Amino acid sequence: MTAPAACPPPAAGPVVFRAACPHCRENFELAAGALRLAIGASARTTFYTFTCPECGEAVRKPAGERIVELLTGGGVRTMRLHGAAPGDR
Numbered sequence: 771m772t773a774p775a776a777c778p779p780p781a782a783g784p785v786v787f788r789a790a791c792p793h794c795r796e797n798f799e800l801a802a803g804a805l806r807l808a809i810g811a812s813a814r815t816t817f818y819t820f821t822c823p824e825c826g827e828a829v830r831k832p833a834g835e836r837i838v839e840l841l842t843g844g845g846v847r848t849m850r851l852h853g854a855a856p857g858d859r
């Protein structure tokens with residue numbers, strides 16, 4: 771019936787997301803404004819990015835459907851990538 775999600779209800783205050791850095795292996799919490807979500811044409815091109823507050827590395831991780839729902843529901847900025855995006859490095 772109801773999905774067991776640990777997602778706080780929207781508009782109830784600042785939402786934070788737990789994230790881990792693959793570079794320094796630090797765990798931390800990030801506000802929605804610190805994350806960015808990019809939705810591509812397929813799951814392979816759908817990912818979220820953030821800058822590690824510990825080591826400053828730019829981190830990019832794949833985002834599954836659940837993560838996309840969590841992030842968009844939490845107010846994370848979303849970019850929609852279209853098929854032809856030659857601007858991306």
Ligand SMILES: [Zn+2]
Nearest residue numbers: 791794822825
């Ligand atoms: Zn780090």
